[in-house]
Amino acid sequence: MDEKKCMCGSSDVRVVACSGASNVGQIANQAAIQLANEKVAGFFCLAGVGGHIKGMVKSAKEAGLMIAIDGCPVQCAAKTLQHAEIEPAVQIIVTELGIEKSPDFAPDEKACTRVVEKVKEELAA
Template sequence: MKLGILPCQGACNVGNMTSKVALKYVDNEKINMVCALGLPLGIKKIIDMAKENDKFIALNGCPMKCSSKTLDKVGITGYEEIVLTSDFGIEKNKNFNDVSNMDKVEQKVEEIIKSFFHNQR
């Protein structure tokens, strides 16, 4: 079983944080990074690689939910959705070094990962 994580990678602190959190868990065997640009651009190889995952985490920085919309665009549904601003009360800003409450985001991602792999036994 494989889990795909799609960080929004937006141009703000919360977008940057989604990338940092995703990279902490990606191991390319069980947990894969999904390409945030390749999916909406319709690059077939990237879409095919993404669809090899059995479940997804849409790791959104803000209410625009770019990660969720990107998965929706290629017909991937039923994902776990996280929004840093509303789920954790993290204020969106242009300070790329601001990682306030990132530990709470990591805890939530860990919960989803453990639940996914525990339920696959």
């Protein structure tokens, strides 16, 4: 596969998640998957942007609208985009939705739904 092309998510609206090593990082990841499954946004590979893969940075820059979902206020996803000079139009921080950060990776469907709803609210605003 050509490493310069990302086939993940072909939508003009794209979402990246921090996918961090905590419950909230994984909730961010699950929310991005749900948004992709619902065809709200194409799930885009944040690691490709962080890895400075030229074609992927270009694709991310060409997105009509970029959504960044971060687990906590460290905002690794949004900052990774910003380092590549990509400003997310929608920024969600899971802990700001009243979900406490912990090292527990157990899936939390309710929290994931809350994040997805918040993204949809922001897109509709």
